[in-house]
Amino acid sequence: MDDFLTVSYKNSGSYKVVINKDYSGLGQEIKELFPNLRRICIVSDSNVAGLYLSDVKSALSSCCETVIEYVFEAGEANKTLETVHACYEVLLANDFNRRDLIIGLGGGVTGDVAAFIASTYMRGCAFVNLPTSLLAMADSSVGGKCGVDYKQYKNIIGSIYMPRLVYAATRTLASLPEREFSSGMAEVLKAGLIKDAGFYEWMIGDFSTIMDRDPVVTAEMLIKSVSIKQFFVTKDPFEQNERMILNFGHTIGHALEKYFNFKYSHGECVALGSVAAAYISYKRSMLTDEEFYEIRDMFVPFGLPISLDAFDVDAVCSNIVHDKKNTDTGLKFILLKKIGKAVIVNDVSEDEIREATKSLIVEWD
Numbered sequence: 572m573d574d575f576l577t578v579s580y581k582n583s584g585s586y587k588v589v590i591n592k593d594y595s596g597l598g599q600e601i602k603e604l605f606p607n608l609r610r611i612c613i614v615s616d617s618n619v620a621g622l623y624l625s626d627v628k629s630a631l632s633s634c635c636e637t638v639i640e641y642v643f644e645a646g647e648a649n650k651t652l653e654t655v656h657a658c659y660e661v662l663l664a665n666d667f668n669r670r671d672l673i674i675g676l677g678g679g680v681t682g683d684v685a686a687f688i689a690s691t692y693m694r695g696c697a698f699v700n701l702p703t704s705l706l707a708m709a710d711s712s713v714g715g716k717c718g719v720d721y722k723q724y725k726n727i728i729g730s731i732y733m734p735r736l737v738y739a740a741t742r743t744l745a746s747l748p749e750r751e752f753s754s755g756m757a758e759v760l761k762a763g764l765i766k767d768a769g770f771y772e773w774m775i776g777d778f779s780t781i782m783d784r785d786p787v788v789t790a791e792m793l794i795k796s797v798s799i800k801q802f803f804v805t806k807d808p809f810e811q812n813e814r815m816i817l818n819f820g821h822t823i824g825h826a827l828e829k830y831f832n833f834k835y836s837h838g839e840c841v842a843l844g845s846v847a848a849a850y851i852s853y854k855r856s857m858l859t860d861e862e863f864y865e866i867r868d869m870f871v872p873f874g875l876p877i878s879l880d881a882f883d884v885d886a887v888c889s890n891i892v893h894d895k896k897n898t899d900t901g902l903k904f905i906l907l908k909k910i911g912k913a914v915i916v917n918d919v920s921e922d923e924i925r926e927a928t929k930s931l932i933v934e935w936d
C-alpha cells in the first residue's frame with residue numbers, strides 16, 4: 572500500500588496526499604520537495620508525540636541537520652493563540668526562518684495549529700501535515716483551512732494555507748482511541764452523504780470491517796473520502812461557493828460543540844448536526860422519511876450519537892447567529908436533496924433551525 576492522490580488548487584499549485592502504511596517513504600518525499608532543507612520543527616501534541624515522534628524523527632534523519640520539536644498538551648482546549656505563541660518562541664529561539672519547514676504530527680487540532688503557525692511565522696513558511704487521527708487523515712489535513720479557537724468562538728482566527736505535502740501513515744490508526752475513530756467516521760459518512768451515494772451505501776454495508784480498522788478497507792475509504800474533499804477544495808479553494816457543501820452538519824454541530832464546552836468531540840457534533848440538517852431537509856420534503864431515518868440511524872453502528880438529553884435549545888441556536896458562516900446575505904445552510912447530493916440554501920429560518928435542534932432531544936417515555 573503506497574497510494575497517493577494529488578490535490579490541485581486554482582492559481583497556487585498542488586500537493587500530494589500520500590496514504591502509506593508507515594513512515595518508510597516520508598524521508599524520500601521530503602528530500603524531493605526540499606532538497607536544501609536546513610531545519611525542521613515538528614509540532615505535535617502530548618499524546619501523539621509519545622507514540623510517533625521518534626519514528627518520524629528517524630524517518631527524517633537524512634533530510635536535514637536540525638530537527639526540533641514543539642509539543643503541546645493534547646486537546647481542543649489548547650487550540651489557542653497561547654499554544655501558537657509558545658511555538659513562535661521556540662522557532663525564534665532556534666533561529667527559524669522562511670526557508671525552514673514546519674511539520675504537524677497529530678490529529679485535526681495539531682494540524683490546524685501547526686498549519687496556522689506555518690502560515691503566519693515570517694509571513695509563511697513551508698508546511699507538511701502528518702495526520703494521525705482518522706478525522707485528520709480523511710478530512711482536516713486536506714484543503715488548507717487552519718486556525719485556532721478564541722474565547723467561545725471556534726476556528727475564528729485562522730487562514731487558508733496549503734500544505735506542501737500530506738502524508739498519512741495508516742499504521743498510526745491502531746492506537747487511536749475508539750471514540751476518536753468514530754469521530755473521524757462522522758466526516759467520512761458526511762463525505763458520502765454530500766457527494767457519493769455509492770460510497771455511503773458501501774460504508775453502511777461494510778461497517779463492521781471498517782470499525783475493525785481493516786487496513787485495506789481503511790485505505791480504500793481514505794482515498795475515497797480525500798477525493799471527495801479534493802473535489803470541492805480544487806473547485807473552490809477559498810470557500811466562496813461549492814466548498815461550503817463540506818460544512819454539511821457543521822452549523823448546528825459547531826454550536827453544540829461550543830454549548831457543551833467540547834464535552835462532545837468534533838465528529839460527534841458533526842453527526843448530531845448532520846441529523847439536524849437532514850431533519851430540515853426532510854421537513855422541507857427534500858428527503859423521504861425513509862431516507863431521513865436511514866441517515867439518522869446509520870450513525871449508530873459507527874459509534875456516533877444521534878440524540879441528546881434535554882439541553883437549552885435557545886442557547887445553542889443563539890450561538891449559530893455568531894457562527895462565522897453567517898454572512899451579510901443571510902445564514903448559508905447545507906441541506907440534502909438526496910443521499911449523495913447536497914445543496915447550499917440561504918433561506919433556512921431560525922425557527923427551522925430551532926425545531927431541528929430540538930428534534931435531537933431524546934423523548935423518554
Ligand SMILES: NC(=O)c1ccc[n+]([C@@H]2O[C@H](COP(=O)([O-])OP(=O)(O)OC[C@H]3O[C@@H](n4cnc5c(N)ncnc54)[C@H](O)[C@@H]3O)[C@@H](O)[C@H]2O)c1
Binds near residue numbers: 616705706
Ligand atoms: N482544517 C479543517 O479543514 C478541519 C476539518 C475538520 C475538523 N477540523 C478540526 O479538527 C479538530 C478535530 O480533530 P481530531 O478529532 O483529530 O482531534 P484531535 O487532534 O484532538 O485528536 C483527537 C485525540 O486523539 C489523539 N490522537 C490523535 N492521533 C492519535 C493516534 N494515532 N493514536 C492515539 N491518539 C491519537 C489526540 O492526541 C487527541 O487526544 C477540531 O479542532 C476541528 O475543528 C479541521
Ligand SMILES: [Zn+2]
Binds near residue numbers: 758821837841
Ligand atoms: Zn469538520
